[in-house]
Amino acid sequence: MTVRVQFWSYFKDLAGCAETTATLADGATIADLLKDVYARFPQLAAAEKSTLIAVGVDYQPHTYKLNDGDEVSLFPPVQGG
Amino acid sequence: MTRSLTLTTAPLDEAVLLAQRTMSTGMGAAVYFAGVVRGTEGDNAISAINYEAFEQMVRHQFDLIFDQLEKRWTLESVRVVHRLGVVKVGEPSLWVEIVSPHRGEAFAACQFLIDEMKRSVPIWKRPLK
Numbered sequence: 001m002t003v004r005v006q007f008w009s010y011f012k013d014l015a016g017c018a019e020t021t022a023t024l025a026d027g028a029t030i031a032d033l034l035k036d037v038y039a040r041f042p043q044l045a046a047a048e049k050s051t052l053i054a055v056g057v058d059y060q061p062h063t064y065k066l067n068d069g070d071e072v073s074l075f076p077p078v079q080g081g
Numbered sequence: 082m083t084r085s086l087t088l089t090t091a092p093l094d095e096a097v098l099l100a101q102r103t104m105s106t107g108m109g110a111a112v113y114f115a116g117v118v119r120g121t122e123g124d125n126a127i128s129a130i131n132y133e134a135f136e137q138m139v140r141h142q143f144d145l146i147f148d149q150l151e152k153r154w155t156l157e158s159v160r161v162v163h164r165l166g167v168v169k170v171g172e173p174s175l176w177v178e179i180v181s182p183h184r185g186e187a188f189a190a191c192q193f194l195i196d197e198m199k200r201s202v203p204i205w206k207r208p209l210k
Contacts, residue, residue, distance in 0.1 A: 008135055009205035052203075057141035059201070073135060073203075080132075080139075080163065080204035081116040081175045081195060 001026055001068035005037060007044075008075035011051075014043040024066065030055075031062040033072060050077055083158040084147045088136060090166040093173045098162065108157050108180050112187035114195060116175035118168050122208040129169045135203040139163075142202045146194055154186040159194070163204065 006019045022036045030053055038045040053060055054073040066072070095115065102111060118130050143161060150156060160178040168174045177194060181187040 006135075008203065009133060009207075054135075054138060054203070057138040073138070075135070075203060076205065078199065078201065078203050079206045080134075080198050080202045 001028070001066065003033065003066055003068070003070045003072055005033070006071065006073045008073060011044060011047070011075055014047070015041045016043075028066050029062065030060060030064045030066065030072070033066060034062070037074070044074070047076060051075070052077065082147070082151045082156045084144075085158070085160040086140060086143045087160075087162040088134060088139065088165055089162065090164065093162055093164060093176050095173065095176065098160070098176060098178070102178065102180070103158070104180050105157060108182055110179075110181050110184040110187040112179045112181075112184070112191045114175070114177040114191050115173040116195075117173050118170050120170045125208070125210070127170065127208040127210060129167050129209045130174065131167050131207040131209055132163070132165045132174060133205045133207065134163075134165050136165075138203050143198070146197045146201070149197070150190050150194060153193070154181065154190045156181045156186065156190055159190070161194070165204075167209065 002021055002023050004021055007015045012018050022033055024032055052075050055070050147159060150159060158180045162176040164174045177191055179187045179191045
């Protein structure tokens with residue numbers, strides 16, 4: 001399956017792009033996706049502990065099972081206000 | 082509870098927002114909060130902050146917060162306005178209005194809304210020198 005990954009805030013600077021796609025095995029979780037992303041964008045791995053993850057517009061844990069066509073967002077802690 | 086969220090790149094006109102307030106006769110409290118851009122970020126002087134938002138998710142996460150407000154307190158209305166893009170020092174970036182029968186729930190709801198926003202609403206700041 002293929003998922004779209006969007007980077008927000010300074011994660012775009014770290015990745016050098018605003019988005020990418022990842023091809024994963026069926027049944028893959030967000031944890032599997034992160035392994036793929038960190039292998040290709042190692043600059044993002046240093047921020048792993050504080051990284052927030054959403055699928056669509058909802059936060060999801062590392063155990064979340066992805067589906068083909070999902071849009072995943074990775075971003076640093078939020079700072080509104 | 083009526084709810085209103087505005088995301089805008091235009092400067093906030095607090096007088097206009099205040100003039101748009103509506104309160105039914107059973108309401109006795111209107112609490113306001115304005116978040117204003119400070120002239121420093123850490124130890125460094127700045128001239129402005131550039132706000133970036135994942136807008137679709139911002140709207141959804143605010144809806145979830147509004148749902149929680151509705152469950153916890155008796156409120157007549159909530160209005161939130163958040164600036165996006167470049168906001169200069171001294172200008173408000175966030176404006177909140179809570180209308181309720183009594184002050185206690187209005188203050189509590191306002192505090193809760195802002196705390197939750199800072200925890201879950203995907204907006205980020207980039208200070209500009």
